[in-house]
Structure formats: structure tokens, C-alpha cells
Amino acid sequence: MAEIQNMTKAEWQVMRIIWTLGQATSKEVIDILEKKTTWKTATIKTLIIRLQKKNFLVADESNRPYIYKPLIAENDAIHESVNDLFDSLCCMKKGKAIGDLIENSNISKGDINDLILQLQNKREKASYEVECDCLEARL
Amino acid sequence: MAEIQNMTKAEWQVMRIIWTLGQATSKEVIDILEKKTTWKTATIKTLIIRLQKKNFLVADESNRPYIYKPLIAENDAIHESVNDLFDSLCCMKKGKAIGDLIENSNISKGDINDLILQLQNKREKASYEVECDCLEARL
DNA sequence: TAATAAAGATTACATTTGTAAACAAAGGAC
DNA sequence: GTCCTTTGTTTACAAATGTAATCTTTATTA
Numbered sequence: 133m134a135e136i137q138n139m140t141k142a143e144w145q146v147m148r149i150i151w152t153l154g155q156a157t158s159k160e161v162i163d164i165l166e167k168k169t170t171w172k173t174a175t176i177k178t179l180i181i182r183l184q185k186k187n188f189l190v191a192d193e194s195n196r197p198y199i200y201k202p203l204i205a206e207n208d209a210i211h212e213s214v215n216d217l218f219d220s221l222c223c224m225k226k227g228k229a230i231g232d233l234i235e236n237s238n239i240s241k242g243d244i245n246d247l248i249l250q251l252q253n254k255r256e257k258a259s260y261e262v263e264c265d266c267l268e269a270r271l
Numbered sequence: 272m273a274e275i276q277n278m279t280k281a282e283w284q285v286m287r288i289i290w291t292l293g294q295a296t297s298k299e300v301i302d303i304l305e306k307k308t309t310w311k312t313a314t315i316k317t318l319i320i321r322l323q324k325k326n327f328l329v330a331d332e333s334n335r336p337y338i339y340k341p342l343i344a345e346n347d348a349i350h351e352s353v354n355d356l357f358d359s360l361c362c363m364k365k366g367k368a369i370g371d372l373i374e375n376s377n378i379s380k381g382d383i384n385d386l387i388l389q390l391q392n393k394r395e396k397a398s399y400e401v402e403c404d405c406l407e408a409r410l
Numbered sequence: 411t412a413a414t415a416a417a418g419a420t421t422a423c424a425t426t427t428g429t430a431a432a433c434a435a436a437g438g439a440c
Numbered sequence: 441g442t443c444c445t446t447t448g449t450t451t452a453c454a455a456a457t458g459t460a461a462t463c464t465t466t467a468t469t470a
Contacts, residue, residue, distance in 0.1 A: 142427080148359075152403060152406055158447070172430060178430075179428090196436065196447070197446080197447060214356065217356050218376060225346070231385060232350055233372075234386065237369070239393070240366060241394060247390055251383050254373065260381070264291060279457060310459075311461090313461065335466065
């Protein structure tokens with residue numbers, strides 16, 4: 133019963149900091165988020181606690197202040213959330229949606245090259261048309 | 272005060288049907304969703320009402336049964352929600368996230384070609400590196 | 411036209427989320 | 441060792457969301 137829960141937008145901001153630092157104390161998280169947001173200290177603490185309850189973070193409580201560490205890799209979390217969103221889109225629209233993301237994202241030359249290769253590869257086995265499944269009997 | 276609200280996952284399912292049909296009666300929506308989900312009739316009606324309150328749908332009430340029509344285009348809604356999600360990702364990770372989406376999505380040959388062209392174009396002006404902004408003082 | 415069926419409106423209630431104050435315990439300063 | 445100051449814990453409360461029952465009105469049919 134792995135109890136997969138989702139991370140909310142606010143919680144995600146906390147995780148980003150901890151992922152980037154590798155681990156962090158609550159003070160570190162609070163200092164950074166107080167610059168990025170208007171959240172009060174207590175709010176940020178609440179988010180940290182909820183992330184622990186949801187098993188996205190653990191606290192190393194052997195010393196004070198506690199050190200919080202991620203229990204989920206950033207890449208895995210990103211994978212989860214982007215695919216989760218795409219799962220609810222009409223499948224005919226996914227190509228364009230990806231185009232929209234490319235348009236609006238700052239991507240490095242290296243990543244662009246990788247994406248082009250990946251697409252060239254995918255093109256081989258791609259079908260000419262993708263059918264809309266919006267009215268079909270399963271999500 | 273355009274009061275932009277968001278569409279929840281459940282509401283999104285209702286919209287997909289109405290977008291695909293162009294317009295629909297509650298019965299049409301209910302018939303389809305009862306096959307896709309375990310939702311009760313009343314639940315689906317609630318979703319329709321909330322979508323009206325959020326200004327994503329209008330009812331043409333000149334005849335019974337009412338005919339519900341979208342007030343937002345599917346493409347616009349998709350644009351909103353995918354970009355909204357990407358806004359909260361570490362910008363270094365966006366390229367890979369797009370790769371992940373491409374991997375997991377069924378995209379037509381035509382769309383793949385468009386994406387390749389788009390990327391080739393974007394490559395010209397792309398920088399070699401994208402900096403992580405996760406610890407910076409604004410979201 | 412009276413009874414029934416269908417569609418729409420109102421109300422409900424638990425859980426999650428955003429947002430935070432208040433309280434308690436541990437560590438450091440004097 | 442006592443007093444502040446961090447840091448962590450508990451409690452709070454409104455809004456949003458998932459999920460639905462019930463009540464009311466309109467339409468259909470006998």
C-alpha cells in the first residue's frame with residue numbers, strides 16, 4: 133500500500149530547495165522561501181511536516197536542527213507529475229502541447245539535440261494519425 | 272478581475288467531453304462519464320455546476336434540457352495547465368521532462384516533424400547551458 | 411390531467427490545501 | 441543554572457475538492 137500522494141504546488145517549492153541543496157535544515161528552506169514568497173515561517177514549517185507525512189521527506193533527528201532529506205528523486209517526481217498531467221489530456225493534443233512547452237521553455241543546445249534525436253527515432257515507428265479517445269469508455 | 276481559477280482533474284474530464292462534442296447536454300456527459308468512471312450522476316452534475324461557476328462552461332437555458340458549451344478553448348486550457356506545471360519545475364530539468372513526455376506519448380508523424388523543425392529552429396538561438404534557479408529570490 | 415420520469419437546484423459532509431498562530435522543548439548566552 | 445532564541449509540535453480555520461443524497465421543477469405518457 134505505497135500510498136502514493138501528490139505534491140501540491142506549495143510543497144513542490146519546498147522540495148525544489150531540498151533537491152537542489154541535497155538536504156537542508158528548516159532554516160535554510162525558510163530563508164530561501166521567504167525571499168521567493170510571502171509565506172510566513174509557520175507556513176513553511178507546515179509544508180515540511182506535510183511532506184514528511186506524505187513520505188517525500190525524512191528528517192534526520194539525530195541532531196538539532198533536524199536535517200531534511202528527500203525520499204523521492206527530483207527526476208522521479210517530475211516524471212510523475214508531468215505524465216500525470218498528460219494522462220488527462222486528449223491524446224490528439226499531446227504533440228501540440230509538447231510544442232507549446234518547447235516554445236515556452238528555455239532549453240540548452242545539448243538538450244535540444246537530444247530531443248531531436250529522440251524524435252527522429254520515434255518518427256520511424258510513429259503512426260500517421262492519433263485517434264481522439266475523449267469519448268471512450270475508459271480514462 | 273477575470274478571476275482565473277483552475278480546473279481540477281475531475282472537472283477536466285467533463286470538459287474533454289464537451290470540447291470533443293462541441294456542446295452537450297448533461298445527459299450526454301453523464302452517459303459517457305458513467306462508462307469511464309465510477310462517478311454517480313449527482314457527482315457529474317456538481318462538476319458541471321462548478322465549471323459554470325468558474326466560467327469554463329455556459330448553459331444555454333432557452334430549452335430543456337440545457338445545452339452546455341465551453342467558454343474556453345481546449346487549446347487554451349491545455350496551454351494554461353501545461354505551462355503552469357512547467358513554471359514550477361527547475362528550469363534545468365525542463366528539457367529532460369519534455370523528453371520524458373515524448374517518450375511516453377503517442378504522437379503522430381506529422382506532429383513529430385513539426386516538433387523537429389521547431390527544435391532545429393530553436394537550436395540556433397539556444398544557449399549552451401541553462402542555469403538552475405531553484406534557490407533564487409523569485410519564482 | 412394525474413402519475414412518472416428526467417433534469418436541474420440545493421444541501422451535505424469528509425478530506426485536502428493554503429495559510430498561519432500558539433505552544434513546547436532544546437541550545438546558547440550570561 | 442536561568443533566560444532568551446531557535447527549532448520543532450500542536451492546533452486552527454477557511455476555501456477548494458471529491459463525492460453524493462435529496463428536493464424541486466419540467467416534461468412525458470397513460
